Amino acid sequence: MNTTELTSLLVSDFTLDVLAGYLNNDTNTPKINAVSAPFGQIIQVLADKGQPCWQQDLDFAVIWTRPESVVESFRSVMNYERIPLDKTLAEVDEFCEALLKLRDRVEIVFVPTWALPSYHKGYGLLDMTSDIGFANRLMKMNLRLADNLEGAQNIYLLNTQKWIENAAKKAFSPELWYMAKMAFGNEVFEEAAKDLKSALRAITGSSRKLIIVDLDDTIWGGVVGEDGWSKLRLGGHDPLGEAFVEFQAALKSLTNRGVLLGIVSKNDETTALEAIQNHPEMVLTLRDFAGWRINWGDKAHNILDLVSELALGLQSVVFIDNDPIERERVREALPEVFVPEWPQKKTLYKSTLLSLSCFDTPSISQEDRERTKMYVSERERQISRKKIGSLEDWLKRLATKVEVEELSEANLPRVVQLLNKTNQLNLSTRRMTERELQSWALANNRKFWVIRVLDRFGDSGLSGLISLEVVNNVGRIIDFVLSCRVMGRKIEETMLYIVVNYAQSLELEKLYAKYIPTSKNRPCLDFWRKSGFVGDGRDSIFSWDLRQPFPHPGCVEIEMRVTQAPIGSSETAPQLSEEGVLMG
């Protein structure tokens, strides 16, 4: 998928030109070129893949319908007729079948949920009753829609009701309906466009991963250096203190969806850390933070420094500070960092945080949920490293183990997530949907390995990917991807050892890797230059003569795991030793 400019088809039983306009005019990435399908021909367009609107190269489609136009029995419900629920749900199932078939025509499908105009009171008092209520029936229809589409790759339901709530009384305009067949007011389409953009950024791996917060008057009330930690406004029988506690709780909750927290604050470090550790109402603890820079230096420099330590890119960062001057400084110095406007009222901190959509991801893995823990483990590793002498000794003491499995239905969502979000150690920076990768890996001459890294400090989770394509007697490494959190621990060399070993088992003659430069994958080039592979002098092609063994990093144990239901050919499985383990 081309992630810089996406082509979209908007399919609806009402006019979506305004949505197309909002999508096309938004200059934030990804750029979108949206066009509308023939107006009001929803069923024909869905059913007939020969329609001209499907004959273009599409990246995504939006299928937005009114419930009464695609579920006929719901129209009867709206006429106050008594219709059995089964009949309605059967029609929803039929509509879902048509949606599922779209996967053959377009990479990603967005389906906004069904909604009724807020002016329609239905049965009023009885509207939530299960036999006749409109609202009750519509909820069940939307739930059925969600259940039916849940397992479908690349079909995402979007919550229309949120857009309606945000647009408030401007959500519906009967006038626009009668004059232009617009089912919603402009504000609803504007909200929809924002959510679609966020969803696309999430799917293409551009979501934010790190929130860096200031301390004074941001996560607590008051200035710790002047007031002392015991006088901070935090918790207690105090509305503002309560607001700060809830803001901290909201920040902490985001770590459960894979967002990291960091601190950049102008303060005395000892004083600030003492407050975090000692204040009885602190919700956040030091173990909730992946890292911090607390000093009197420039915040922009401190952000750069912290982001570098965490091996993330600036495009991953959100910076939250109550001080508008600091916000402006960071915006100007680091334009890639997202610095949301922050309310003056402390009571709005939590709602402002929770309204940000920049953290959206297409899926959430266990690794995401434990990401903070992984970074805290990494911090402990670094402390341990400082105590132990050489890198080799330290790596040995880490007792690193690499578990290797093949691409499978079970790991596919997490693999695609890693493939799409990894920038720095990424050989070719391919961005693919689950379906694209699955289809690519199915070819008999291709192999795709998934790497998991563990050590005595914990499980870093799914961290690396390697793929190989074989043509005649030559192998070509297509993907060489490693999460920044395990870079520099000989995992890179271990991955090459695995792929070289496999290529030798196929009796290939040569192994190539083509480095495709991006603005962010320079660390990958640095690794390949010192990898032992022979460069072509232009930093483009690196090769290995397969008559030569590739040295195994002695400090890493490799375990080849049996993969259940691998995607692609397993006829050419990696060669295992008797114990099923490759050891250096």
Place this chain on the structure above:
Amino acid sequence: MAKDERIIQVIFDAVDEVNEYLPKHQKIDKTVETTLIDGSGQLDSLAFVNLMATVEQKVEDEYAVAINLTDGDLLSQINNPFENIGTLADHIFLLIGGKKE
């Protein structure tokens, strides 16, 4: 601000809102001379209807008066009130007469 200037500002605010989704080549200029409907085709029918509905809403917000600009009969009047932004402002002035301040 003069009364008619206030009305023109209301129309310009509506223009800003509609311009947010219009393609670059169809953006509406914020001048009193900007033609709305005169056959030159600057505005397509969807944009026109949307602009009028937005102006109606903003007039109601500003003056607490509900006006109707999307009545088809208006379009056939000899003195077309939609010729340009200036004539639209004059028309709105008449519709809200006596309630402006």
